[in-house]
Amino acid sequence: VIEEIENKTFEAQHFHENGVAFPHRILSEKEVIHFRNEFELMENAFNHPIPYVRGIHNKLRWVYDLTLHPKILNYISPILGHEISVLGVLILTKYPQTNIYVPWHQDGVYSDWNADHSLSVWLALSDSTPQNGCMQVIPQTHLDLKQEHIASTDQNNLIHKRSPEIATKIDESKAVNLELKAGEASLHHQNIIHGSKANYSNTKRIGFVIKYMNTKHAKHKEMIYARGTKRYNHIKAIERPIEFHAKNDPVAYKHFLEQNIGIK
Numbered sequence: 302v303i304e305e306i307e308n309k310t311f312e313a314q315h316f317h318e319n320g321v322a323f324p325h326r327i328l329s330e331k332e333v334i335h336f337r338n339e340f341e342l343m344e345n346a347f348n349h350p351i352p353y354v355r356g357i358h359n360k361l362r363w364v365y366d367l368t369l370h371p372k373i374l375n376y377i378s379p380i381l382g383h384e385i386s387v388l389g390v391l392i393l394t395k396y397p398q399t400n401i402y403v404p405w406h407q408d409g410v411y412s413d414w415n416a417d418h419s420l421s422v423w424l425a426l427s428d429s430t431p432q433n434g435c436m437q438v439i440p441q442t443h444l445d446l447k448q449e450h451i452a453s454t455d456q457n458n459l460i461h462k463r464s465p466e467i468a469t470k471i472d473e474s475k476a477v478n479l480e481l482k483a484g485e486a487s488l489h490h491q492n493i494i495h496g497s498k499a500n501y502s503n504t505k506r507i508g509f510v511i512k513y514m515n516t517k518h519a520k521h522k523e524m525i526y527a528r529g530t531k532r533y534n535h536i537k538a539i540e541r542p543i544e545f546h547a548k549n550d551p552v553a554y555k556h557f558l559e560q561n562i563g564i565k
């Protein structure tokens with residue numbers, strides 16, 4: 302037990318110094334198949350690529366459940382503490398032979414720059430490699446604070462066609478590829494400079510990205526209380542969504558998804 306605690310403290314220190322930690326095994330092979338199958342049911346429903354999916358942690362039971370995976374919570378609690386909430390999930394998929402990429406940016410541009418109390422978990426539902434556009438980070442840049450961002454003008458931007466990108470040129474010689482096997486995860490600090498290249502391979506890259514924060518610092522309207530006892534009257538607890546039972550019926554499932562979630 303002491304060795305385990307020491308390892309966790311070491312990992313937390315490593316994260317604070319570098320702004321990134323990886324790889325960490327989260328899902329078994331069986332779980333990867335289960336969650337990939339859930340995503341494939343969504344793809345089947347739309348019958349076209351769904352590279353950017355958001356607004357799903359409060360609508361889809363499998364997504365809600367995955368955010369509460371004990372292995373993820375055990376991995377992040379030495380860093381965030383024992384009061385943990387889920388703010389949101391994105392599923393970012395790069396289809397084979399496409400030139401969709403993510404420009405260099407810091408997630409802090411969307412929220413509170415000085416926050417050391419939130420982080421993202423990037424969980425691979427497929428192998429994620431330099432060839433299929435794995436995430437890249439510039440280690441330790443979370444310590445440099447805010448970079449100037451401009452609105453991207455590139456249609457091939459995976460996040461949004463005008464999503465923020467860093468205004469100056471990034472020295473890519475310092476970039477590290479966050480290569481992951483399916484079922485492994487990386488953690489990144491919200492102020493670290495990161496992005497990813499296009500997928501010129503023949504394999505699909507699927508990233509399930511969860512944003513967590515320490516509940517005590519939350520300023521949100523609603524969230525999933527994942528761990529701990531702290532509760533706020535003004536923050537609505539997101540409850541476990543009801544299972545949608547007609548997922549194998551693409552027409553019904555598409556209708557449900559269009560009514561409930563954000564797809565690009």
Ligand SMILES: O=C(O)CCC(=O)C(=O)O
Nearest residue numbers: 393403436496497508510
């Ligand atoms: O999936 C990617 O390639 C980039 C993800 C990203 O920007 C993020 O998780 O903040």
